[in-house]
Amino acid sequence: MRVRMAPSPTGYFHLGxxxxxxxxxxxxxxxxxxxxxxxxxxxxTRYMPDSLQDIMDSLHWLGxxxxxxxxxxxxxxxxxxxxxxxxxxEWAERLLAAGLAYRCYCTEARLEALREEQRARKEPIIxxxxxxRTLTAVQRAELAAAGAASVIxxxxxxxxxxxxxxxxxxxxxxxxxxxxxxxxVKSDGFPTYHFANVIDDHFMEITHIxxxxxxxxxxxxxxxxxxxxxxxxxxFAHLPLILDPGGVGKLSKRKKKGEGDEDLLTYIRxxxxxxxxxxxxxxxxxxxxxxxSADTDLFSRAQAIARFDIVDINxxxxxLPLSKLQWMNGHYIRSLAPADLMERLLPFLAKTLxxxxxxxxxxxxxxxxxxxIQERLKTLDEAASLIDFAFVEALxxxxxxxxxxxxxxxxxLAALTAARTLLATLPFTEEGLDAPLRNLADQFGVKVGQLFxxxxxxxxxxxxxxxxxxxxxxxxxxxxxxRCLRAEELLRSL
RNA sequence: GCCCCCAUCGUCUAGAGGACCAGGACACAGGCCUUUCAAGCCUGGUACAGGGGUUCGAAUCCCCUUGGGGGCACCA
Numbered sequence: 001m002r003v004r005m006a007p008s009p010t011g012y013f014h015l016g017x018x019x020x021x022x023x024x025x026x027x028x029x030x031x032x033x034x035x036x037x038x039x040x041x042x043x044x045t046r047y048m049p050d051s052l053q054d055i056m057d058s059l060h061w062l063g064x065x066x067x068x069x070x071x072x073x074x075x076x077x078x079x080x081x082x083x084x085x086x087x088x089x090e091w092a093e094r095l096l097a098a099g100l101a102y103r104c105y106c107t108e109a110r111l112e113a114l115r116e117e118q119r120a121r122k123e124p125i126i127x128x129x130x131x132x133r134t135l136t137a138v139q140r141a142e143l144a145a146a147g148a149a150s151v152i153x154x155x156x157x158x159x160x161x162x163x164x165x166x167x168x169x170x171x172x173x174x175x176x177x178x179x180x181x182x183x184x185v186k187s188d189g190f191p192t193y194h195f196a197n198v199i200d201d202h203f204m205e206i207t208h209i210x211x212x213x214x215x216x217x218x219x220x221x222x223x224x225x226x227x228x229x230x231x232x233x234x235x236f237a238h239l240p241l242i243l244d245p246g247g248v249g250k251l252s253k254r255k256k257k258g259e260g261d262e263d264l265l266t267y268i269r270x271x272x273x274x275x276x277x278x279x280x281x282x283x284x285x286x287x288x289x290x291x292x293s294a295d296t297d298l299f300s301r302a303q304a305i306a307r308f309d310i311v312d313i314n315x316x317x318x319x320l321p322l323s324k325l326q327w328m329n330g331h332y333i334r335s336l337a338p339a340d341l342m343e344r345l346l347p348f349l350a351k352t353l354x355x356x357x358x359x360x361x362x363x364x365x366x367x368x369x370x371x372x373i374q375e376r377l378k379t380l381d382e383a384a385s386l387i388d389f390a391f392v393e394a395l396x397x398x399x400x401x402x403x404x405x406x407x408x409x410x411x412x413l414a415a416l417t418a419a420r421t422l423l424a425t426l427p428f429t430e431e432g433l434d435a436p437l438r439n440l441a442d443q444f445g446v447k448v449g450q451l452f453x454x455x456x457x458x459x460x461x462x463x464x465x466x467x468x469x470x471x472x473x474x475x476x477x478x479x480x481x482x483r484c485l486r487a488e489e490l491l492r493s494l
Numbered sequence: 495g496c497c498c499c500c501a502u503c504g505u506c507u508a509g510a511g512g513a514c515c516a517g518g519a520c521a522c523a524g525g526c527c528u529u530u531c532a533a534g535c536c537u538g539g540u541a542c543a544g545g546g547g548u549u550c551g552a553a554u555c556c557c558c559u560u561g562g563g564g565g566c567a568c569c570a
Contacts, residue, residue: 216498317562319505327521328519
């Protein structure tokens with residue numbers, strides 16, 4: 001089995017592309033076949049220099065390694081279409097010679113005007129009128145002699161229908177007259193997708209084409225091309241599109257707002273930057289349109305490889321289940337070894353806290369804090385806001401937060417002072433702090449929650465924070481006492 | 495507008511004629527636990543789009559309707 005992922009370097013690697021790549025990769029790994037990466041860089045007007053690197057980085061990040069393609073090479077190269085122009089021209093000439101293709105001299109302006117006219121007249125079929133298909137030899141010679149720019153078009157059959165099969169769907173025959181002669185080679189000499197794709201898939205001996213559903217309606221063109229070229233037709237499987245979270249519209253078509261008020265992330269790099277784990281993304285991508293089993297959503301790469309099969313893919317387009325990704329990412333974060341999590345957190349913390357990675361890695365508070373926030377994280381970028389209190393000199397917070405619910409400022413102050421006095425003598429360990437502080441609350445006639453709440457604000461400046469004792473231990477006795485003192489001042493000023 | 499694809503809880507899905515008064519997960523609601531927030535555990539509600547067939551029997555097959563999606567470029 002030979003499958004391929006054929007992105008065009010016109011933008012960053014998209015979530016939907018990643019899912020397509022994943023299914024291709026899974027199929028190759030499941031069958032022991034080859035996964036090929038081919039770069040379809042035939043549109044020099046939309047070319048984006050960064051995007052090749054982004055595509056490769058994203059695939060690497062997801063763990064989708066390719067057996068042939070950029071960097072690794074392979075026996076069917078080159079793997080950039082821009083380096084295969086001679087091959088396309090050779091076959092275009094053959095089609096021309098066989099009368100299966102023809103040169104078209106129509107200008108883009110004429111084509112545009114034609115479509116506009118057709119739309120105005122509400123014609124059912126919009127597209128090229130095959131004006132140049134019937135040019136006489138003399139006319140052609142004149143046009144060529146005048147140096148008129150031309151494209152090469154494929155001469156689609158004028159009647160009849162084209163049948164093909166798809167592994168996931170029941171396809172009705174398509175009427176050939178529904179199609180207008182497509183361009184094979186553009187006037188700049190570059191091939192169009194349809195042409196380059198067919199040629200490359202053939203010469204790279206691709207056996208299965210797994211690609212997005214948006215290609216389904218162009219299959220008849222491809223089939224006719226394969227036939228004209230006399231080549232064997234590969235197996236098709238058109239993957240369901242991922243719709244935006246609301247379930248309306250193709251995800252790639254628009255950048256919409258997500259469930260909350262946040263921007264909907266559409267590129268793999270954005271998910272990486274937002275603190276999603278590659279393990280979680282891999283798993284998440286796989287459950288959109290495919291299921292490991294009837295009662296499991298969580299599975300490893302190896303498990304997915306073992307079970308994956310094209311025919312099990314659900315053909316129905318579906319909305320992007322973002323809340324499931326959140327949950328799944330949290331799950332994978334929780335399953336990490338704390339040291340591993342800390343290492344992954346470092347770049348995120350460095351960025352937000354404005355400190356060098358090395359300094360953070362050596363910081364004694366981090367190994368204490370990381371296990372405490374591990375089960376509280378949905379994404380890695382949330383960590384900083386949970387533990388920043390341990391990395392800043394002074395806390396900023398509303399003094400009113402120091403007044404415990406049900407207590408007066410004076411009562412809160414008294415409790416805090418007593419706690420601070422006690423803290424000065426206690427060993428800074430979980431066991432050392434726990435019982436004495438609870439007893440103190442009892443002695444004072446305040447609820448444990450009230451006392452701990454006051455301390456939490458004094459220590460972290462927040463009402464929601466990691467567990468109190470761990471936070472104090474991470475801070476250290478000296479800073480803990482200083483912050484209590486500062487909080488007492490604030491309470492007195494109320 | 496024309497052509498094509500698709501259709502199970504709010505969402506992602508399991509289901510390939512009887513094992514389904516439809517299973518799992520997320521989300522949601524309630525409860526437990528609890529120093530906040532989480533996590534964890536328990537409980538709960540909600541779905542076969544509608545209508546016709548075929549069949550002893552249909553979520554599963556066929557048709558129509560409706561709904562959603564995609565395509566109709568010198569973009570891929």
